[in-house]
Amino acid sequence: MSLNKTYKDMDYLLNEAPREQHFITGAQAMAEAVKRASVDMAIAYPITPQSEVMHLVGDIYAQGHIKEYYRAEEELGTMSAIAGAARAGVRVFTATSGPGLLRGLEAIVSWPGHRVPCVLGVLTRVINAPLSIQPDNIEMAYLMHSGIVMLHAENQQDTFDFTLAAFAITEKVDVYIPVSVATEGFFVTHAKGYVDMMSEELAFTEPDPYHAPVPVMDNEVPPARIQRDAPVQKSNFMSYLIHSVWQQEVWDSNRRAMKYIYQYLGGPVEVLNPGADVMLVASGCAAAQAREAHRYAQEEGLSVGFVKVRSIRPWPTDEIRDALKDAKTVIVPEHNIIGWLCKEVKASIPNSGIVVEGPRVYGGMTLPVELIMTEIYDALGMESEILQA
Amino acid sequence: MSLKYMTPASKFKRYLPKDYVELVDYGPFGKDYSEVGVKNMGTFKELVEEHPMCSGCWMAYYIKIIFASLPNPEDTVTIGTAGCGRLAISQAAVPFIYGNYGDQNAIASGLTRAFRQRFPDRQKDVITIAGDGGMMDIGFSMTMHAWFRREKFTTIMLDNEVYGNTGGQESGMSVEGAVLKMSPKGKNFGKMPATQLAITAGCVYVVKMSPTNINKASKAIRRAIFAARKLGPTFIHAYTSCNIEYSIPTPDVFRDAKEKEKGRFAFEEYMTPEAKELFATIESKKKREVS
Numbered sequence: 001m002s003l004n005k006t007y008k009d010m011d012y013l014l015n016e017a018p019r020e021q022h023f024i025t026g027a028q029a030m031a032e033a034v035k036r037a038s039v040d041m042a043i044a045y046p047i048t049p050q051s052e053v054m055h056l057v058g059d060i061y062a063q064g065h066i067k068e069y070y071r072a073e074e075e076l077g078t079m080s081a082i083a084g085a086a087r088a089g090v091r092v093f094t095a096t097s098g099p100g101l102l103r104g105l106e107a108i109v110s111w112p113g114h115r116v117p118c119v120l121g122v123l124t125r126v127i128n129a130p131l132s133i134q135p136d137n138i139e140m141a142y143l144m145h146s147g148i149v150m151l152h153a154e155n156q157q158d159t160f161d162f163t164l165a166a167f168a169i170t171e172k173v174d175v176y177i178p179v180s181v182a183t184e185g186f187f188v189t190h191a192k193g194y195v196d197m198m199s200e201e202l203a204f205t206e207p208d209p210y211h212a213p214v215p216v217m218d219n220e221v222p223p224a225r226i227q228r229d230a231p232v233q234k235s236n237f238m239s240y241l242i243h244s245v246w247q248q249e250v251w252d253s254n255r256r257a258m259k260y261i262y263q264y265l266g267g268p269v270e271v272l273n274p275g276a277d278v279m280l281v282a283s284g285c286a287a288a289q290a291r292e293a294h295r296y297a298q299e300e301g302l303s304v305g306f307v308k309v310r311s312i313r314p315w316p317t318d319e320i321r322d323a324l325k326d327a328k329t330v331i332v333p334e335h336n337i338i339g340w341l342c343k344e345v346k347a348s349i350p351n352s353g354i355v356v357e358g359p360r361v362y363g364g365m366t367l368p369v370e371l372i373m374t375e376i377y378d379a380l381g382m383e384s385e386i387l388q389a
Numbered sequence: 390m391s392l393k394y395m396t397p398a399s400k401f402k403r404y405l406p407k408d409y410v411e412l413v414d415y416g417p418f419g420k421d422y423s424e425v426g427v428k429n430m431g432t433f434k435e436l437v438e439e440h441p442m443c444s445g446c447w448m449a450y451y452i453k454i455i456f457a458s459l460p461n462p463e464d465t466v467t468i469g470t471a472g473c474g475r476l477a478i479s480q481a482a483v484p485f486i487y488g489n490y491g492d493q494n495a496i497a498s499g500l501t502r503a504f505r506q507r508f509p510d511r512q513k514d515v516i517t518i519a520g521d522g523g524m525m526d527i528g529f530s531m532t533m534h535a536w537f538r539r540e541k542f543t544t545i546m547l548d549n550e551v552y553g554n555t556g557g558q559e560s561g562m563s564v565e566g567a568v569l570k571m572s573p574k575g576k577n578f579g580k581m582p583a584t585q586l587a588i589t590a591g592c593v594y595v596v597k598m599s600p601t602n603i604n605k606a607s608k609a610i611r612r613a614i615f616a617a618r619k620l621g622p623t624f625i626h627a628y629t630s631c632n633i634e635y636s637i638p639t640p641d642v643f644r645d646a647k648e649k650e651k652g653r654f655a656f657e658e659y660m661t662p663e664a665k666e667l668f669a670t671i672e673s674k675k676k677r678e679v680s
Contacts, residue, residue, distance in 0.1 A: 033466065040506055043499065065451075068502050071533035072495070080492035084499030085466070087486060090506060090600065092499070106489050114488075150393040209507075215484075217500070222395055222463040223412040223482040231477045234442075 003064050005203040010168035017198035025249040026188035029156040029195050031056035033163035040090035041068040045078045046363045048133045049185035050097035051125045075100045079107035082349050086116045089209025089216040095121025101139050112147030112177040112250045114229050115214045122182035123189045134364020135185040138336040147250040149257045150312040152283040153183035157194035167265035173213050174256045184285035231350050259315045269312035269319045276305035278379045279327040281345050283309040286333045293372035320348045329379035330355045337362045392419045394513040412482050427457045427607040430624035440477035445639030451600050452477045454616045458607040464629045465514040468493045472520035473554045474547045490607050491528025493517040501542045502568035504514035512618050521562035522552045525581050527668035536622045544624045549631035557634035587624040593661045599646045599654035628654040647666045
């Protein structure tokens with residue numbers, strides 16, 4: 001099937017192309033981004049709630065927007081095949097959820113070191129027992145130390161924009177590591193929201209594997225003794241050195257992704273009402289609730305600000321520190337029990353004692369705005385009267 | 390294939406690594422099998438020369454046969470996993486991919502499909518080469534599913550009947566009763582029926598052998614690659630003893646391989662009617678060209 005596509009760079013697509021508003025689910029938003037990304041191959045394996053995304057991507061393949069698509073045997077097979085296809089020089093996409101992410105994790109955590117550019121959708125769900133299919137983003141904690149770039153979408157619009165931007169960021173010569181786009185299962189993937197999208201006749205410029213910083217494994221330049229990337233074999237200082245400089249380069253690449261997060265997405269954080277006494281810091285779906293709490297607080301005339309974190313990796317230490325420099329209390333609402341975002345925030349500021357642990361919900365619970373408001377009243381020493389009012 | 394890239398400008402040649410220049414001048418790239426190939430090993434620059442395998446390693450010998458048999462080394466990519474084999478495979482002048490434990494056939498699935506997209510009019514040969522543990526134990530699901538999906542690449546299992554690289558543990562391909570690490574009282578089940586599994590899963594060409602005859606071994610490898618190009622998955626199950634873990638004195642390695650050939654590695658060759666037809670065409674054409 002030949003579709004009439006006009007290929008454009010990501011700056012044009014995200015920042016200049018005219019957009020029309022649609023009312024769609026988060027899963028649709030991710031698939032619509034894939035449709036515009038000139039993806040060569042998508043590999044799917046079912047798991048709720050991710051399946052919805054990969055069903056839609058399958059439809060897009062059937063319509064001719066993607067050249068190759070198949071259902072793999074399970075997630076380790078999926079993630080390994082993604083690495084194989086990427087090394088052959090094509091643009092790839094897959095998505096997973098919770099237990100699927102963990103099953104594929106051995107391959108996923110090797111991608112940055114293997115310099116595999118790809119986009120991974122993470123539609124979060126419970127991973128720990130008692131198992132459930134409900135939203136909970138604890139799985140993101142397992143990705144945070146892998147070297148992969150991690151974007152966390154608040155809503156359907158973010159899911160669309162972040163996913164599209166991810167395809168450009170992952171292929172940048174000075175990045176060239178995978179980019180994950182996470183958002184909350186069901187709360188975002190299965191709920192509809194307004195998404196401004198450019199025409200589907202516009203598509204991201206096709207990939208050029210010969211602009212990569214590592215050799216594409218297509219044997220187009222024989223003879224070459226090249227390998228990607230066997231273990232460093234010996235127990236000696238050279239092998240330690242190779243491993244260490246390699247991983248330093250992975251994390252430097254991760255940090256270098258930051259300038260593209262500014263370029264395409266306006267930066268790793270969004271700050272409302274800086275300088276307020278109480279600052280709310282949140283990412284993903286929790287940011288939507290925190291945003292709402294911030295709005296309530298403004299209506300009540302309270303000194304409350306809001307920081308939304310778009311990028312979990314690279315972690316915006318300087319931006320967070322700057323946004324929180326005048327805060328007396330920091331509240332970090334989260335959709336997981338361990339508080340991974342809270343730990344990151346605490347580690348970023350000199351006065352971590354001002355950070356409130358929570359509120360946190362997990363196992364599929366929603367995060368009522370009132371829960372955040374309670375913490376705000378508490379922080380401002382005005383809890384009972386207001387709550388009863 | 391881009392053989393045009395490989396010929397260096399004459400004035401530049403002296404500055405290039407000797408190994409590269411020798412590969413260009415005396416290697417098998419772009420040459421006919423009758424000029425290079427296993428029959429002429431020792432007379433051309435082989436793709437695998439130096440390697441860190443043990444003295445007397447039958448696996449290293451077989452890997453050299455694999456690389457000398459490639460119909461098109463300038464358009465071949467190999468994939469392997471943890472194990473002794475990749476120590477030699479990774480030294481070859483053919484690009485080699487090492488993924489994670491046992492995932493070689495999954496990587497090959499993505500790679501082969503991507504090559505078909507990028508080079509629709511050209512053949513890129515993809516070969517996975519891994520041990521019995523990598524293929525039949527830890528990579529079992531990915532091995533089998535690649536076959537069920539009819540992925541068009543060649544799978545070669547180097548079966549030394551033990552985890553050699555990790556220190557001699559029982560594998561699914563060890564024989565019943567074998568006393569190995571992790572089977573201190575002897576293995577309590579037999580070898581997994583790898584070739585039968587391959588046939589059931591849809592491989593179009595399947596061979597089991599102890600590669601004591603290099604021409605016969607080479608013919609099987611080439612057939613497997615030719616059939617994978619056009620018809621579907623192919624599988625070679627080769628005996629490549631571990632003379633360390635099974636304490637086979639170096640001078641006896643060949644004798645051991647001959648013995649296995651009379652026993653559980655007796656030559657077996659399965660092919661679909663389509664594969665048979667394909668080989669008849671290719672091999673008669675070759676004969677005509679030679680005569």
